[in-house]
Amino acid sequence: MALVEYSDSDSESPAESNSPPPAKKARKNTTPSDIPPLPAAFHDLYATSTRVSVRDDPSLHGGRYPSNEEFALLSDTISQMRAQLGKNSREPEIHSLLRSDLGVRLPLHISLSRPAVLRTEQRQSFMTVFQTAIQKSHIEAVTTTVETLDCVSNFDKTRWFYVLRVSRPADDSLNRLLGLSNRYLALFDQPPLYANSTDGDRKQVSGEPSGDYSRCFHISLAWSLTEPSLEARERIASMDLRSLGEIEVRFDCVKAKIGNQISSISLA
Template identity: 55%
Template structure:
């Protein structure tokens, strides 16, 4: 970049003037957190292929094949951990990994490949499929069910760290199991989700799969207690954990994690790339 040439008069005037003081920069307070609705707008990654290519997803296979007119859907409770909570969860993953990552490769669910923080969740449904014409009526039914339930926002506390697999046994997840909340909100919300999905011919979560009649009866029976099933996944692996991996996780000190209070004030319904946030009633 070339220097600007000034005339002699300009130079003398500048030399006679006292040097200008630099403006004082006041420290700026920390920026407020992004509104929850912002995350819903960018809940899905960009599709890089119209085919199921596991090489693009770390070896993972699509649970539901892409079919025109079908909308993969999922109901869940979402949690964005704070910075100190992320550090605690990252430490748990590191302890579960052990000294040799080659023996059992673990992939964190805390951040994306580009370093962006990812939301964690408690599932209220398995991956299901809705048809295009069902999306609106299903959302309306779920919204009414939650609104009429009078389930207020609530909190859960983690109590156990363990490995669990998906239905197909194609992936294993390192999860924080959560203790049963005071008013049994998780079982109640699961019952509402299962009932809404059953109305559209979809299978329930955490229910026997012997036949459709058995699934339907369990889906509408709120007396069934699935408190042993609710968890938050924090990492995953394509390989089943060996006995040593299971023992190492069981030996991890969970006292710091048991102080985490995970609060939920809405149910998320992800249908295709759209996320509907359904607020829990205030009272």
């Protein structure tokens, strides 16, 4: 697309200067909420971060956009969480994951694995076997609902995330996708997610999860650099989520980010 140069009023020719001025067109003032989100594939094409992160970095997140109505409800939920934290000046400041620093709407996701560090010669092999495994699994698009609010840390406890825990899908697709993710990461000597859980019913056998991990799956809404107090976490966990109860959350692809390349694998 080329740039077009427009002349201003000072550069009009004499013949043009006697012409009546063009009618002014009304302009509509737009706010960030009026601007539609960018296509999800945009974030895949323009993945600016080329580093390999060993932490849960919000700038590397990508997934599905909420609808306008869902976005409004989720924004209100974040506002309520800030109000709960604002009751004490010592509580951390939380940052929304619904928009970027420039005000652009961001997609949401459910994590299936921790960040892994693959050697250069492993990357293509991993993507080939992982993509083939998901396609052969015939796992359908994930449809779930919101259950509770919680606050969880990343593995290094350098960030705390304010999350919506989701229910177990009817076809158990999240547990199945987690099993595939852990199984093929294990082939490349990578640790599986939730392997070090203290819960007795969570065990890993050859990278495959046994039991139900549904309470571990969540959608991150916001984050902070420091941990909120136990009292604040309890207040957040007890917030009324009835306004979100009827929202069906749907994810139709699995994304794997290696270096600055994002591969999107569609679910059936």
